Amino acid sequence: MNVAILGAGSVGCFVGGAWAAAGVAVRFVGRPRIAEEVAAEGLTLTDFSGWQARLAPDAVDFGTRPAALAGADLIVLAVKSHGTAEAAKEIARHARKGALVLSLQNGVSNVETLRAALKDRFEVIQGIVPFNVAHLGHGRFHKGVAGDLIVQEHAATRALAAAVARAPEGAPARLRLADDMPAVAWGKLLINLNNAVNALSGRSLLEQLKQRDYRRVVAASIVEALDVLAAAGIAPAQIGPIPPKLLPHAIAAPNLVFNNLFLKVQKIDAKARSSMADDIRAGRPTEIDFLNGEVVRLAQRLKRKAPVNAAIVDLVKQAELGIEHLWSPEDLRAHVLQGHKVAPVFGY
Numbered sequence: 001m002n003v004a005i006l007g008a009g010s011v012g013c014f015v016g017g018a019w020a021a022a023g024v025a026v027r028f029v030g031r032p033r034i035a036e037e038v039a040a041e042g043l044t045l046t047d048f049s050g051w052q053a054r055l056a057p058d059a060v061d062f063g064t065r066p067a068a069l070a071g072a073d074l075i076v077l078a079v080k081s082h083g084t085a086e087a088a089k090e091i092a093r094h095a096r097k098g099a100l101v102l103s104l105q106n107g108v109s110n111v112e113t114l115r116a117a118l119k120d121r122f123e124v125i126q127g128i129v130p131f132n133v134a135h136l137g138h139g140r141f142h143k144g145v146a147g148d149l150i151v152q153e154h155a156a157t158r159a160l161a162a163a164v165a166r167a168p169e170g171a172p173a174r175l176r177l178a179d180d181m182p183a184v185a186w187g188k189l190l191i192n193l194n195n196a197v198n199a200l201s202g203r204s205l206l207e208q209l210k211q212r213d214y215r216r217v218v219a220a221s222i223v224e225a226l227d228v229l230a231a232a233g234i235a236p237a238q239i240g241p242i243p244p245k246l247l248p249h250a251i252a253a254p255n256l257v258f259n260n261l262f263l264k265v266q267k268i269d270a271k272a273r274s275s276m277a278d279d280i281r282a283g284r285p286t287e288i289d290f291l292n293g294e295v296v297r298l299a300q301r302l303k304r305k306a307p308v309n310a311a312i313v314d315l316v317k318q319a320e321l322g323i324e325h326l327w328s329p330e331d332l333r334a335h336v337l338q339g340h341k342v343a344p345v346f347g348y
């Protein structure tokens with residue numbers, strides 16, 4: 001199987017690199033700045049456990065033109081959500097009719113955008129990346145959080161999963177197959193409600209998660225999302241060790257419990273930050289409209305309100321403009337939670 005990664009950045013280089021190290025034929029399509037880095041240094045992939053794989057520059061097939069999609073059987077989309085429509089046009093123009101498109105993006109609406117744009121010419125399936133990847137420069141991509149990819153069950157993903165599982169070099173980008181991807185994607189979106197708080201904190205994931213006031217804000221945004229999802233008849237799947245309904249309570253638990261139980265079970269290393277924190281730091285637009293913004297839009301469609309998520313969307317939009325973008329735990333809790341219906345459960 002020939003795999004093309006369209007949007008070879010943090011996720012694309014790590015996942016595609018680990019698959020290539022496992023013997024899968026992978027072609028990367030990305031921007032010139034990453035192409036130059038990889039041409040000079042190759043790819044070095046590492047993870048929290050000390051695992052490491054190295055691909056020399058001449059072992060990495062990295063192009064910058066979408067015409068490189070032509071030979072692919074499977075196109076893995078790893079651009080940020082605001083790049084999906086443009087990427088879909090490139091797939092439509094250059095890919096072989098019948099190629100399978102797998103979105104590994106966060107959010108729930110990218111597959112809909114792709115399906116609408118690619119109609120019956122391409123089959124589009126979804127996957128999620130439950131771990132963080134940090135781009136450390138010099139062609140190095142680091143997985144800082146434990147977890148396996150979860151992707152739609154399909155003959156092609158079954159074959160890819162088997163190929164990756166056979167080679168220990170691919171272990172950190174192993175695939176688990178699922179047949180309820182919309183529910184899985186909503187389950188992942190609940191976890192991604194932490195992205196914004198992480199970005200607004202300016203801290204690593206580990207340092208942010210150790211602070212209960214930050215977690216209270218995340219917990220309140222999840223409670224609100226769960227309410228809206230229940231009203232819409234959507235049952236999010238469990239991602240990780242905690243069922244969705246218990247997630248807010250686990251997250252808002254006292255530091256003694258959270259820091260000694262959850263943070264010991266879930267491997268998160270000091271390098272991990274949310275992808276939204278990367279965007280804010282790099283001065284790029286974030287995916288806030290596709291995460292907390294998705295909850296706000298669903299609430300509006302149901303003639304309900306989602307004030308906690310709406311407040312977080314506003315803060316991230318301000319941060320995108322460079323306005324007061326770092327919040328202490330206490331200030332964020334006070335600003336977002338004071339006076340809201342869900343707040344008493346979480347300390348206001």
Ligand SMILES: NC(=O)C1=CN([C@@H]2O[C@H](COP(=O)(O)OP(=O)(O)OC[C@H]3O[C@@H](n4cnc5c(N)ncnc54)[C@H](OP(=O)(O)O)[C@@H]3O)[C@@H](O)[C@H]2O)C=CC1
Nearest residue numbers: 007008009010011030078079080083105106129132133275
């Ligand atoms: N990073 C992480 O830890 C995680 C990320 N995710 C999700 O994965 C997706 C990708 O995130 P991430 O890897 O962090 O993003 P990155 O920005 O690191 O990588 C995407 C890359 O694709 C490039 N790109 C955009 N459009 C095109 C195009 N049409 N052709 C070629 N290259 C293109 C971007 O360039 P440019 O910036 O110039 O547009 C960028 O270099 C997102 O939906 C994110 O939410 C999920 C879990 C973890």
Ligand SMILES: CC(C)(CO)C(=O)C(=O)O
Nearest residue numbers: 130131132273274275276
């Ligand atoms: C893995 C996780 C949840 C880490 O925050 C993520 O999806 C992201 O950074 O976008």
